[in-house]
Amino acid sequence: MSFLDSLSGSAAPEKPQCSRKACRAEARWQLQWNNPAVHSPERLKVWLACDQHREWLEDYLRVRGFFRQTVPFTPGPGEV
Template sequence: MLPGEGPEEAVCSRKGCRAAAAWELLWNNPKIHTPERRKVWLACDEHRDWLEDYLKTRSLWRDTVRHGQPAASEGR
């Protein structure tokens, strides 16, 4: 495989952060998503709490799992 042709490394979703993702923050907006729908933000260890707080403050956060592990709803 040539450089640039493979999947990109998963990085934190915090603006300006380029650290490797360690967590998946699962969320949805009940005003526009069905209850079972899950959107995903990726987080490094440093920004996990900040991103969770952001989502929780807006009542959007649903779950946090280690990056690469299935969510509880997927048979974890």
């Protein structure tokens, strides 16, 4: 945690977390999406999802025409 994080009271999570509001569960899925009105077709945005919220987040993106695909989330070398 940096000095500035300690002042704000917010520290980065130790493990990547689900993107669903108020969920602190560990991420298991990577939902890839883009907004065609804003992003070029090759640009993909990513939300992380836990098992419980995967379907909810996919549905949210599908209804808006943003959903592209879901793949298992594998943390990178700097993530636990």
